[in-house]
Amino acid sequence: MTTPPILYTFRRCPYAIRARMALKHAGIEYEHREVVLRDRPPEMMAISPKGTVPVLQLPDGEVLEESMDIMLWCSPGEWLEGDWQELVEVNDGKFKDNLDRYKYPNRFDDVENPEAHRDEVLEILNRYEQRLGESRYFCGDELSLADVALAPFVRQFANTDRPWFDGQALPNVQHWLEGILASELFTGCMVKHEKWQSPTTPSETTTPTEPTTHAEPTEAPEMTKARQEMVDQQLIPRGISDPRVIHAMSTTPRHLFLTPEAWPVAYRDHPLAIESGQTISQPFIVAMMSELLAPLPVGARVLEIGTGCGYQTAVLVALGYEVHSIERIASLSQGAQQKLREIDSLPAELLVGDGMLGNPSGGPYSAIISTACARRVPPAWIDQVAEGGLIITPIKRLGGKQYLMRYTKRGRKLLKEDLGLVRFVPLLRGVDES
Ligand SMILES: N[C@@H](CCC(=O)N[C@@H](CS)C(=O)NCC(=O)O)C(=O)O
Numbered sequence: 001m002t003t004p005p006i007l008y009t010f011r012r013c014p015y016a017i018r019a020r021m022a023l024k025h026a027g028i029e030y031e032h033r034e035v036v037l038r039d040r041p042p043e044m045m046a047i048s049p050k051g052t053v054p055v056l057q058l059p060d061g062e063v064l065e066e067s068m069d070i071m072l073w074c075s076p077g078e079w080l081e082g083d084w085q086e087l088v089e090v091n092d093g094k095f096k097d098n099l100d101r102y103k104y105p106n107r108f109d110d111v112e113n114p115e116a117h118r119d120e121v122l123e124i125l126n127r128y129e130q131r132l133g134e135s136r137y138f139c140g141d142e143l144s145l146a147d148v149a150l151a152p153f154v155r156q157f158a159n160t161d162r163p164w165f166d167g168q169a170l171p172n173v174q175h176w177l178e179g180i181l182a183s184e185l186f187t188g189c190m191v192k193h194e195k196w197q198s199p200t201t202p203s204e205t206t207t208p209t210e211p212t213t214h215a216e217p218t219e220a221p222e223m224t225k226a227r228q229e230m231v232d233q234q235l236i237p238r239g240i241s242d243p244r245v246i247h248a249m250s251t252t253p254r255h256l257f258l259t260p261e262a263w264p265v266a267y268r269d270h271p272l273a274i275e276s277g278q279t280i281s282q283p284f285i286v287a288m289m290s291e292l293l294a295p296l297p298v299g300a301r302v303l304e305i306g307t308g309c310g311y312q313t314a315v316l317v318a319l320g321y322e323v324h325s326i327e328r329i330a331s332l333s334q335g336a337q338q339k340l341r342e343i344d345s346l347p348a349e350l351l352v353g354d355g356m357l358g359n360p361s362g363g364p365y366s367a368i369i370s371t372a373c374a375r376r377v378p379p380a381w382i383d384q385v386a387e388g389g390l391i392i393t394p395i396k397r398l399g400g401k402q403y404l405m406r407y408t409k410r411g412r413k414l415l416k417e418d419l420g421l422v423r424f425v426p427l428l429r430g431v432d433e434s
Pocket residue numbers: 010012013014015016037051052053054065066067068
């Protein structure tokens with residue numbers, strides 16, 4: 001039996017995405033080693049001291065430390081037809097330079113106006129637009145190396161300000177990108193992996209509380225610190241103990257779901273107001289509701305009622321569930337979608353709809369979790385939850401107090417557990433399109 005190649009990679013890195021897509025397209029099995037850029041494993045640094053991902057180590061010891069070298073190593077001949085070289089040169093040069101200055105202006109001394117850099121990228125996209133009017137993909141009617149090499153960067157640009165991107169006259173580019181992002185080739189490459197643990201690193205770094213997935217590798221250190229304090233001081237002492245939940249809460253950047261003015265208080269021990277009279281729940285409540293689901297396996301289908309700003313949604317995605325989420329206020333749902341895209345959190349579906357009706361075409365779900373309070377469990381939820389499945393929701397009793405309840409479906413009956421007093425916004429009927 002031959003050993004497979006080893007890929008050092010980082011989920012959201014566009015260079016690494018292009019390499020993973022090419023390897024997947026070629027059907028090449030490899031050992032996936034997920035890297036956290038600020039804590040690169042010594043094994044990777046030993047074979048590639050320049051310290052960038054992706055790095056592919058072949059079974060014969062050869063090391064490919066440039067994403068294009070990995071693509072070229074595994075691409076079939078027909079992928080290499082056309083002028084991909086010129087396209088990649090512009091992408092990895094002018095496109096990427098301007099994308100970084102637009103997306104992260106604070107990292108550069110020479111950025112006065114980020115929008116000027118956005119417009120430089122737009123000029124390139126206008127050229128793509130023309131080209132994609134002539135053929136479905138960059139080099140003809142089949143996907144090839146050029147598409148896969150460019151798409152992760154166009155995606156990053158599009159996600160920087162999605163409403164702006166969607167509003168541009170780039171129908172061919174938008175359609176091309178949408179098709180690639182919806183493909184199995186792309187989604188199959190974006191599956192989350194735990195940080196690879198080098199057998200030579202000391203064991204205290206193996207705690208699942210280490211930030212890996214959602215948190216920006218370059219976020220302000222005070223946000224990372226505040227999030228860790230939230231876990232250490234608010235969650236663990238109150239009994240949150242599931243390692244998956246602790247990991248999700250430690251890595252999901254709650255502050256990014258709020259306006260920058262609220263960042264200094266984003267990790268404090270209380271709920272906060274968001275738009276449209278709604279709230280983002282106290283961190284402990286989000287963790288507790290998530291822990292109530294934690295017996296479900298990774299991949300379980302979960303319906304969330306009340307997307308709100310998308311924070312709980314992101315935590316559920318970080319737990320590895322297939323998340324469908326409904327919000328009755330269209331503008332909130334759109335805002336949540338934008339934020340979730342920015343942090344690369346990929347729920348299966350965000351819907352604008354009446355939460356009382358659940359998602360009739362989506363069931364059965366392993367669990368339905370509601371962040372809005374009803375007087376009784378809506379019958380549609382009972383229909384849509386699988387036998388043995390869970391419904392976790394606040395319920396308002398006579399006297400006006402709200403109790404968090406966990407129900408388990410047994411036939412048409414619900415076994416109930418009362419989990420104590422809580423306060424949530426009410427579950428309202430209908431849809432608000434404003
Ligand atoms: N030219 C390299 C560039 C790879 C690259 O810059 N990757 C980024 C992550 S997206 C990286 O590893 N940066 C190192 C760091 O941020 O410390 C390639 O195509 O593979």
